[in-house]
Amino acid sequence: MSVLHLLGTAGEGGAETYFVDLVKALKRAGVPEAAAMRGNANREAQLKAAGVPVKVLRFGGPIDILTRTGAAGFAALQQTKVALAWMNRAARHTPRGPWARIGRLGGYYSLKYYKNFDHLVANTEDIAEWIVGQGWPAGRVTCIPNFAAAPPQGAPVPRASLATPDDVPLLLAMGRLHEAKAHDVSLQALTKLPDAFLWIAGVGALEAKLKGMAEALGVSDRVRFLGWRTDASALYRTADLCVFPSRYEPLGNVVIQAWAHGLPVVAAESQGPKALIQDGKDGLLVPIDDADALAAGVQRLLADDGLRQDVIAAGARRVEAEFSEAAVVAQWKTLFAEFGVS
Numbered sequence: 001m002s003v004l005h006l007l008g009t010a011g012e013g014g015a016e017t018y019f020v021d022l023v024k025a026l027k028r029a030g031v032p033e034a035a036a037m038r039g040n041a042n043r044e045a046q047l048k049a050a051g052v053p054v055k056v057l058r059f060g061g062p063i064d065i066l067t068r069t070g071a072a073g074f075a076a077l078q079q080t081k082v083a084l085a086w087m088n089r090a091a092r093h094t095p096r097g098p099w100a101r102i103g104r105l106g107g108y109y110s111l112k113y114y115k116n117f118d119h120l121v122a123n124t125e126d127i128a129e130w131i132v133g134q135g136w137p138a139g140r141v142t143c144i145p146n147f148a149a150a151p152p153q154g155a156p157v158p159r160a161s162l163a164t165p166d167d168v169p170l171l172l173a174m175g176r177l178h179e180a181k182a183h184d185v186s187l188q189a190l191t192k193l194p195d196a197f198l199w200i201a202g203v204g205a206l207e208a209k210l211k212g213m214a215e216a217l218g219v220s221d222r223v224r225f226l227g228w229r230t231d232a233s234a235l236y237r238t239a240d241l242c243v244f245p246s247r248y249e250p251l252g253n254v255v256i257q258a259w260a261h262g263l264p265v266v267a268a269e270s271q272g273p274k275a276l277i278q279d280g281k282d283g284l285l286v287p288i289d290d291a292d293a294l295a296a297g298v299q300r301l302l303a304d305d306g307l308r309q310d311v312i313a314a315g316a317r318r319v320e321a322e323f324s325e326a327a328v329v330a331q332w333k334t335l336f337a338e339f340g341v342s
Contacts, residue, residue, distance in 0.1 A: 001081040001341055002032035004099070006071060008059035008089030010038045012203065012228045013176055014253050015106055018146055019043070019086055022332075024050045025147065029329045031336065034078040036071045042230070053078060059089055067093045075099060081340045088113045100339040107250040111136060121335070124251050126275055142335055146253050147328035148260035148319055156238035157231065162199065162224045169196040169302050172239035172263070174232065174254045175246065177204030182245040182268065184210065188291035189243070190219045193298060198243075201226040201235055236261035241301055246270050247288050255283065256323045259315030264308050266297035282314035 003026070007019050020043055027033055027050050034053040037043065047054050055074040057067045072095035075083060080099045085091040091103050091113040100118040105127055111134050114120060120141045122128035128143040159166050171190075175181040183200055187210065190198050200210070200223065207225065214220040229235060236242070242258040244267035252272035258265045265283040267273035268290075277283040284301065286293035301308050321327075 002034055002078045003082045003084055003336060003341055004071075004075050004078055004080040005033065005035045005037075005084050005086065006090040006094055007035065007037040007043075007086045008093060009087065010040055012040075012042075015087060016040075016043065017232075018106075018253060020046050021147075022328075023047060023052055025325050025329050026332060027052055029333065031333060031341065034074065034080070036074050057093075059093055062092075064093070068095045071095050072097055082336055085114075085117075091117070102335075102339075105131065118339070119335070124272060124275060126271060127250060142331075144331045144335070145323055145328060146251065146256060147325045148253070148256040148323050149325050150236070150261045151233055154233050154237060157234045159238065162226070164197050164199070164224065169193070169241065169298075170239045171196055171198045171298065172235055172242050173198060173200045173244070174202065174235070174242070174257075175244075176202045177206040177210060179206065180246060180248040182247045182289065184213055185245040185268070185289060185291050185294060186243050187214050187217055187219060187223065189245075189295040189298065190222060191217050192292065192295035196298070197222045197224070199224045199226055199235065199239065201229045201232070203228045232257065233261065236263050239263060241266065241298060243294060243298065244268065244273060245286075245288075245294055246273070249273055252276050256319065259283075260319045260323070262312050262316065264301050264311045265315070266294060266301065268294070278314070282311055282318055284311075 005023055035047055036055045036057055038059040039056045044054050057070045058064055059067050083094050083099050083101050085094040085103045088109050094101050102119045103114040103117050104121045106123050108130055120131055122143050123146050125143050128141050131141050132138045173186050214223045242263045242265045244254050246268055249270040249272040255265050255273055255276050268288045269285045277285055279285040284297040286297050
């Protein structure tokens with residue numbers, strides 16, 4: 001009796017990366033699984049290599065009637081007990097059947113897509129409270145956070161491969177090139193950090209605009225746009241500090257990943273990071289859209305080795321206690337067991 005994961009997005013992003021990470025982690029923990037997903041060669045290869053059966057479906061717009069039928073047939077073939085929908089598009093196409101339907105929400109999504117679902121999972125307490133506030137029964141929502149883990153072995157990216165000196169402060173910004181991620185704020189902050197270099201890992205519609213902004217600000221020689229990367233762990237291992245100035249961020253998985261890799265974080269106090277970070281203890285929080293404050297936070301951590309080491313140690317403790325793979329997988333297994341998956 002298996003869990004069928006459904007993912008309806010084709011692009012690359014934090015949610016899609018975590019989808020693969022969690023499916024593989026559950027597989028390692030002995031959970032029987034399959035995945036119905038929109039085509040993406042990288043994800044298909046990773047899941048198949050992990051031994052997870054994969055069915056590629058269209059997950060199209062409202063007139064797509066074939067995806068739900070295809071998903072239902074695949075679910076029956078896999079003896080599904082739980083169909084787990086990742087985000088709205090997948091929820092819209094999740095078929096009814098002799099299985100429970102669970103929605104996983106990583107944001108403040110419209111609950112209309114989850115009508116008649118049996119249970120919802122939020123990855124932050126704030127999202128869980130919001131779901132209940134929308135009228136969803138409190139007994140049918142569970143908070144299960146994302147996990148983070150640094151592979152036990154892994155080399156950093158050679159700085160020379162990205163024309164970056166070894167002896168300069170290196171800042172890392174992770175996330176889509178989207179207005180919500182506020183990479184423009186990081187570029188403005190860089191003007192006040194004359195010795196630092198900035199690596200931005202992500203893809204998106206704002207790439208040309210951000211590159212133009214870097215030129216206009218006079219920092220383009222110290223900025224590297226890395227595009228979409230599959231070696232996030234190596235990037236975390238290379239940098240000296242993570243900057244995360246998102247204007248809107250329900251969770252902030254980057255914060256948890258930075259903690260797991262021993263990388264100190266300066267983040268804007270959007271909802272997710274503000275709920276995660278204990279300011280001055282396991283990271284620094286600064287106001288949203290405040291490049292001066294972001295630069296000052298970076299300078300503070302770079303100048304104070306004692307504070308930096310304390311922040312790193314506190315972040316590692318948070319991961320071990322709350323966001324380790326073992327702790328998070330155990331919560332998922334407990335939930336699945338309530339619906340007959342053993």
